[in-house]
Amino acid sequence: MANDQSNPAAPEPSEPKPAGKTLGGFNATYWMCNAVEMWERLAYYTLRPVAAIYIMQADEPGGLHLTAEHKGWIFLWWFILQSLFPMVTGGLADRYGYRKTITFSVTVNIIGYLLMAFLHSYWGFFAGVLVLAFGTAFFKPGLQATLGHQLSKENSSLGWGVFYWIVNIGSYIGHIVSALVLVNHSTTDWRNLFLACAAFTSLNFLMLLKFPDVPSGASKTEGLFRVFCRTLANIFERRLVAWLLIMSCFWAMMYQLWDLQPNFIEDWVDSSMVAEHMPFDSWQEPGPDGRLRVPQQILISLNALLIIILIVPVSWAVRKMRTLEAMFFGMLGATAGVLVAGLTCNGWILLLGISCFSLGEMLTGPKKNEYLALIAPPGKKGLYLGYVNIPIGIGGGFGNYLAGKIYARVGEKATLALKYLMEETPFGEGKIWDGSIHTLEDAADVSRTEAFAKLQEVLGVDGPTATKLLWDTYDPQYHTWIPFAAIGVAAAIALAIYGKMAKRWSDMNA
Secondary structure, eight states, X not given: OOOOOSXXXXXXXXXXXXXXXXXXXXXXXXXXXXXXXXXHHHHHHHHHHHHHHHHHOTTOTTSOOOOHHHHHHHHHHHHIIIIITHHHHHHHHHHHOHHHHHHHHHHHHHHHHHHHHHOOXXXXXXXXXXXXXXXXXXXXHHHHHHHHTTOOTTTHHHHXXXXXXXXXXXXXXXXXXXXXXXXXXXXXXXXHHHHHHHHHHHTHHHHHTTOOOOOOSSOSSOOHHHHHHHHHHHHTOHHHHHXXXXXXXXXXXXXXXXXXXXXXHXXXXXXXXXXXXXXXGGGOEEOTTSOEEOOHHHHHXXXXXXXXXXXXXXXHHTTTXXXXXXXXXXXXXXXXXXXXXXXXXXXXXXXXXXXXXXXHXXXXXXXXXXXXXXHOOTTOHHHHHHHTHHHIIIIIHHHHHHHHHHHHHHTOHXXXXXXXXXXXXXXXXXXXXXXXXXXXXXXXXXXXXXXXXXXXXXXXXXXXHHHHHHHHHHOHHHHHHHHXXXXXXXXXXXXXXXXXXXXXXXHHHO
């Protein structure tokens, strides 16, 4: 690894040692980092699992009713700004102090949620997303670097596992909160949800009153331009570049559980049998096809719940496993889970797939942080933990862009309903359509929001029958999920090869 060249005459700063141990073998600063992260994640995951529905779901009463391609474009920039900007903000956090950057990010995030609450439009929501992404880009490196300084090589695996556990407590509660707020799914309900996110975020101002400013060990005289150049220079270490590319492919697949699966569930999955066993009224709602269903965010919240229950014992069980080996098996498990969850319209099988995915995530998620924290040179934890987000930005962003293109053409029920009307029923006779989804609404003279109801009217069938007809005719499950499963498997194979090469590269650079 290249050394910090901000002051070539000075010796490499020594790694700060964690303070005295307290609860569970970790000090008070470590637990405060976890608390700050939980509030931030609670706000974020009150929004995140329902954002896809708000943006594009055709039958969402208070949504924006945009297209899958619009959603892909919004998510692309959300990921790019939130996850690639830490290439710069990680170095800035080391240079200017972790506490300052966290305080700044909390303020910016609140502004982002308020923009979403009061600007009910494509550009209004887009602006809110970009502001929120900008703030989150400052939050992650400062918070995670502060936490990283509290861990040693001996306890880092368990420490990052506990951190991941706390993150998912916030995530799970956020899923539940969104179901409580979106009672009627009206425009007012959505505004209240965004306001709730802003309120949760503001609670971190109270936490920051006693949040310590942990020394980073980096130079405090380095200019902004120098920080930026050093950040870019460190990326091009061969071992790091290969890891970033492999993980980018994996995240392109992995994020579809949270970003594409919500729309897929709303369109295709019959969760009426699951709904019969739900313990709370807020975990049941009438679907557009007339059947009782479970809100999609409640179904997906099984992911966070399983992580809360199992992440600590799983992290303990794999504490002696090589980091890259654990990530390899995690990739395979997550890919299998996405495939099982995506190839079904049965709610119970969907939950089985989410369970398999969650086990894979427990091996991959914490280990990615642990890997970069352990190979980071002294004084560069913030910088390297900023790099953790690069593959999420590239993979999540372009994965969503690809998903938008795919789902708009071969997966969305409203679009397939229009296509069936034009191609398979007398309704389409005499109408001219060039085969492009961009001209489909105009050619049919039916909007996406009305398409499924129009199909039922023309065919004289109920919602479940129309859904099965479209499912059997167009096979949206295969066309949507097989490409992403292939990406996941390819990434796992590439990581296995990388594991063989990484030590050789490290020895050559030593």
